[in-house]
Amino acid sequence: MDRTPEANRIAATKSSSISSSPAVQESPFSNFLSNLSPLNTATTASYTQTLLGTNLPTPPVVFTSPHINLQRETSFLERDDIVEAGSEVYKECNTNIVQIQNPSFEEVQLCSPSGCVDEYLADPVEVDSTWSADLRSQRTNEVPRLLHSGFAPGEESNTEVCDIMFGSPENEAVLLSDQAEKNLPLSSLEMSQAAINQRDGKKTEELSRFIFEKVKESDVNACLVSRAQNCGENAAKVNLHRAGCQYDEKNASSQSREDSNECKQRVQKGFVKEGGQNERGIRRHLQFEAAKAYKFTILGNSESPNSLTHDATNSRSPSILTNLKSLASSHFDNRASSSLQDVSCDTLQFPSSPYESFTSAQIGVNSTTSAPIHSVIGLHLNRISRSTSLSSDIFSSKKSIGYLSMPEQMLEHGSNNIATNSSSILTSAVSGKIYVHVASGQQESQAVTEANSFTFHSTDTMKPPCHSMLVDQETAPCEVGMSASQETDEVEELNQLSPKRKRRRDAYMSEGCKRCNCRRSKCLKLYCECFAAGVYCVDSCACVNCYNKPEFEDTVLDIRQQIEARNPLAFTPKVVDNAIDSSPNFTEEQDLTTPSSARHKRGCNCKKSKCLKRYCECFQAKVGCSSACRCEGCKNTFGVTPEPVYNRAKKWEAHPAEKLDNVKGAIACIKAPAFSSASSSNSAKIPQAQLPSSQLQPSGAHYDIPYDDTPEILEETSNPTKVVRASSPNQKRVSPPQSRSRLRERSPTGLRSGRKFILQAMPSFPPLTPHRNSKEGTNEIENDDK
DNA sequence: GAGTTTGAAACT
């Protein structure tokens, strides 16, 4: 791998921590490893069989280690066993159940644009316990051999990663043996029992252990995949099999061999930048975010990602791995740090809508309040939310949609109205998981935005993650939800473009995703549109010395972390939908797709363009300038700055006095549930949207409140007096607060506000704000921090 | 396509 001095420098910085496998060993994850219970081989075999086909003569060799074997199993366990077993539990402790969903979807990513995995996922079969039993026996015996069978010699990088995480192959063999001796099977049946126990509040250990184990196993799987990527055909086959791609080769199925080969190629090529353009975008995003999720989560805090980070040289370890780790860590944290009892069953109702799902997410957050809250709150929340959302779907329908992990399926279902169609809801959640896998940055943001867009623009058709690139909205390269009218406008605009611009636009359209032309930023700064959007650069980018590539995953994540440390909102979408708020009169039936309902999160600062050119981010996003803008001579045709705009988005562009009222109301509302939640989880249900926007003191001032800091609002609510502060309409932008972590830590209950809050906080993007009006309140908070 | 303008991001 070519590496520039810059990359080497970065890698060197990390290497020290990377080499410290102790860091891993000391982590909750490693602790978990030390207490592994025997694998659920029966289940594994069953699901594997499902994956490979019921007529497979022999158990798949992919089960090279107890940790490695369950890629498929995990998926099914998530969807079926766990869901079933935990369906009851879910109502009480959805957090634990939820997040194990991730591995399976990561897997989907792995192999999948072509849907080879989808195929598999789409048709689960019953477990063959007999075969499974044989497999268990066989596997135990063959592990030492199998451990090596799938890997070509010399595969250093990822092997190292795997070794760090799980020990050398030899060690794995030993571990397997040890586990076999323990003979403490935790079958799905047992898991079910564990779930029941959990439900009954008797025991959480079994379930937690099981879940964590599954996650861990998935990690190993991911690791193997990574190895395969580096080790050539032989290893690739094994891993393809693991990834579900071998499915076609060994068993006559509905999928063609061509597809299988294609899938294989994708696996060998790292799953990235393969497949369709839209898929590419999705994949880029996924990789990116998954890794991030891991880094921010597995370590338990945002400050220590490097402690577990492997050298950039080994960065090819799939983000999947990291993501899975993240999940594992998350679960572990949940288990270790949260008391499921903390979550009121009353609030953990089975989600019947995205909002419900988000509520669950919120609860999940609550349950982990004792755990460190990542500085990148958006990521954290999003990740959890998405997981929760997905799980919610699964719980709500373990049936078909649980397997709608493919973008194609998203498209297929995207046209459904999410507000009323449970299937759509599920799709949305799934999409969020799939496309996102990642949370607070825009990668996550994008992904989440994807889901959210679908959710909030339910009447619109679910589009591929990058479809909205056509919209050419800087803030949402992959945002969806563009209404038909918007599309029409785009077409018209395109027709009016100069040939050059048309070419560029055409390039966008043909490519489906953003491209950049960075020359000096290495695509590791927000200057880079791709980087800022949370996606990797693609081949079609014209950038120079680009590091925003999967092979520099660690570097990218590192930089992202640094940037987010400076500005937690750096990777959040710049444009938010004001319609997605909880204003008193807001209803889901309202039109959520119109540009006028959106606004630029932080506002523009145009001086010469008069907000009439694409220099202006508001204009570019086709949103009106708001009080958050500090533009001069604004002539934004989508809205005008200082004066309050009483348009259809007037909920946001309210009268200054009203704004202040809204801020206070939001604060009061948030505060109430936040504090009351400690004693009554039901209070969390209080939708902020319903907060009266009337309780406030008027003042002729505008309130420039960054919108997506919902968590902060909660955290700051303890001191309402600080929150509200008048400011001039065009006051200078306020940088994100520097004390977020501190604040966050301060108010563990803050995240327990109502469902609505969750809904908006979860996405690290737009919807982070409790409600449209609360944005202002948030901003005030930030100002106050300053 | 080269050069200029612009404003966000980054830096000091």
Add this chain to the structure above:
DNA sequence: CAGTTTCAAACTC
């Protein structure tokens, strides 16, 4: 944290 510099997109020629 205000001022400056850097950067890349947008724009003009």
